[in-house]
Amino acid sequence: MLNNQKDRRRDQILDAFIDLLTEKGYRNTSMLGVARKASASKETLYAWFSNKQGLFEAAIRRNAETVQTLLQKQQISGVSTEVALITFGSALLTLLLGEDSIAINRAAMSEASTDPELARVLMDTGRNATLPYFLNLLEEHQQSGHIKMDDTHLAAEQYLGLLAGDLQIRRLLDVLPEPSKKTIAKRASVATAAFLKLYAQTNNKT
Amino acid sequence: MLNNQKDRRRDQILDAFIDLLTEKGYRNTSMLGVARKASASKETLYAWFSNKQGLFEAAIRRNAETVQTLLQKQQISGVSTEVALITFGSALLTLLLGEDSIAINRAAMSEASTDPELARVLMDTGRNATLPYFLNLLEEHQQSGHIKMDDTHLAAEQYLGLLAGDLQIRRLLDVLPEPSKKTIAKRASVATAAFLKLYAQTNNKT
DNA sequence: GTCAAACCGTACCCATCGGTACGGCACTGG
């Protein structure tokens, strides 16, 4: 089997896993079910991913890569602070509230008491990989003089808090459908406005 | 058995359930385990709570009552807006990030794909019961002229977003320990400061 | 064309768990 084909096969298996994860949750997703859905054999699953946790971990890592790629593709250089924040916020919110991320987070939480490793991987490849990137964005815009922050880390957390609110929690509980592009854009816009009110550089101060 | 004794027995069972939930998660908490821990019999569990979901639902409702009681006990009348927000915020954050609430939310999320009812009960008795109370608090303080909000609901969500950030998510993933009183007080204070910067009634405007 | 490795499908083993049944003990109410 060529490497390329093998990669595609691997993707198909991870797709099947994510699908079942979304549909039935982690504990009700059986290895046999994944194998069937991907037209693979259990033996292959165990050969490639060791066990159920390994399969899950691979899915987490792949999802994280996708997220990072999409975020870094956003046009946030050479635009106003407002536009940069809205662009980044919209993209982040879209990913954070998407079916895949929600299913993965839900699963990691459900296993958190028994298997801390999965949550750790999720944090490292997710939030901990994204936050520095966002901090950097804020610093840059501070240097160009549009905003003024004493504590960049706090400012970042505040923007993210204003942006997400409890949407992620409600999505995790499945009491909120996936928001439309329009809803997300609006949300990012409102959060940005509030953030700028907090941190915009006013001219009547030293 | 006197009613009072029976109530205590019921509480003991729910305590045992919550303990195991915290320790092992929902799926790894067995009815036999609960029975053993509470020195009860499985037959009694099924007689009193019908089944595992019923037991969980009872635990959700009891927790929600505790939360409501504690929140409503806070002194938030006749104090400044700042103090009211800090007081309410600290109390809410303490409850939201406490072991019991976290374990319950985690469990409800892990079953969300299969059993929407549990998440519904959690939302109704939790957020949906608390939010109106908080909205009312904000409205009162607006009427006394210290803050000015166009959209109270938005303002409320913004305060809660600033307050909680992603702490709840991180607690659910078990990558963050339960914060100390001091940490929580600080957090409520910072969130309140930001909120007041957004909504404080300034005197130089009509 | 041939051979070996990889993979599919399935059967199997073992453990766990939700839910039910039942025998025995303790406590209550008269």
Place this chain on the structure above:
DNA sequence: CCAGTGCCGTACCGATGGGTACGGTTTGAC
């Protein structure tokens, strides 16, 4: 002191699922 009821502990049933083994088939390398 005695009947009756509620509860404890445990044994049991059926189903499910993680992980392994294996025969049959496809696929890729030479």
